[in-house]
Amino acid sequence: MATTPMTVLVVGATGSIGRLVVAESIARGHITRALVRDASKARRSLPNEAQITVGDVTRPDTLAQAVADVDAVVLTLGSDGSAHSSPESVDYAGIRNVLVALGTEKPRIALMTAIGLTSRSSVYDHLLDWKRRSERLVRASGLPYTIVRPGWFDMNGPDEHGLVFLQGDTRRSGSPADGVIARRQIAQVLVDALTTPEAANRTFELIAESGSAPTDLAPLFGALRQDTPGSLDAVADEANMPLEQEPRHVREDLAAVTASTRTTGT
Ligand SMILES: NC(=O)c1ccc[n+]([C@@H]2O[C@H](COP(=O)([O-])OP(=O)(O)OC[C@H]3O[C@@H](n4cnc5c(N)ncnc54)[C@H](OP(=O)(O)O)[C@@H]3O)[C@@H](O)[C@H]2O)c1
Numbered sequence: 001m002a003t004t005p006m007t008v009l010v011v012g013a014t015g016s017i018g019r020l021v022v023a024e025s026i027a028r029g030h031i032t033r034a035l036v037r038d039a040s041k042a043r044r045s046l047p048n049e050a051q052i053t054v055g056d057v058t059r060p061d062t063l064a065q066a067v068a069d070v071d072a073v074v075l076t077l078g079s080d081g082s083a084h085s086s087p088e089s090v091d092y093a094g095i096r097n098v099l100v101a102l103g104t105e106k107p108r109i110a111l112m113t114a115i116g117l118t119s120r121s122s123v124y125d126h127l128l129d130w131k132r133r134s135e136r137l138v139r140a141s142g143l144p145y146t147i148v149r150p151g152w153f154d155m156n157g158p159d160e161h162g163l164v165f166l167q168g169d170t171r172r173s174g175s176p177a178d179g180v181i182a183r184r185q186i187a188q189v190l191v192d193a194l195t196t197p198e199a200a201n202r203t204f205e206l207i208a209e210s211g212s213a214p215t216d217l218a219p220l221f222g223a224l225r226q227d228t229p230g231s232l233d234a235v236a237d238e239a240n241m242p243l244e245q246e247p248r249h250v251r252e253d254l255a256a257v258t259a260s261t262r263t264t265g266t
Helices: 018-027 039-045 087-102 123-140 183-193 218-222 248-262
Strands: 007-011 031-036 051-054 072-075 108-112 145-150 162-166 202-209
Touching: 007 018, 018 031, 018 072, 018 183, 031 039, 039 051, 072 087, 087 123, 087 248, 108 123, 108 183, 123 145, 123 248, 145 183, 162 218, 183 202
Parallel strands: 007 031, 007 072, 031 051, 072 108, 108 145, 145 202
Antiparallel strands: 162 202
């Protein structure tokens, strides 16, 4: 499908999804910038056409070059559970730091989180709560966005490529019974969302069922409800994370992201 070439920044570019996002973005003719921590590792795993920019989302001072003049940002970050890589510091604060670094830039955002993130599960150091908070930051930013909550990666059968977009995040067992999806299709949906008007300001769970891959995603995006303007949560999400019970620094981050992306004369 022909799309308007853009400069696309991929954050999490060396990851199992990010690598596929980089390839998909290049295939669609976009100038594709990969934020990486280790340039030599990235050179080994990414196509030559990818522009490598070195940075670490936990260090805001390293992000200026990555975000300069971007038209779109795809965020597929994931913490690895090591001492310096927690759900709070990477999955949450990493998103905050990228949004703040954008300053006056107004790119389209595509954020990948996870199915079942409204479950209030405490597993993996409250990973799902931190991912939900990262979604809230993106909605508060006022930037045009699409938030994709994939099911379980690559656990689909060979005939399961029929995409299904769900809302309300009601599948919260924390197992593949919630839904499965091929990594490649997640990347395609994330990149497609950047240029599909019907995808703007939508949040949805992404799974696949029996069937072949659709050629045009616009009808799937168009059938979704938009998130309510001004709301921190996705439309139809259970209201089980009251803002007044959130940690003070999380509430301060929401205010900071709102201020940083909505100022300066636009
Ligand atoms: N597995 C599933 O079925 C499933 C389903 C739904 C959602 N998810 C979510 O998907 C995410 C995993 O996606 P994935 O498989 O693509 O992850 P991954 O392969 O672990 O990749 C994570 C990416 O984040 C980057 N990263 C980590 N810390 C960073 C930092 N401080 N600064 C810059 N980049 C940093 C990594 O860079 P380096 O290469 O430098 O480490 C890597 O590119 C998880 O958060 C998980 O919760 C998983």
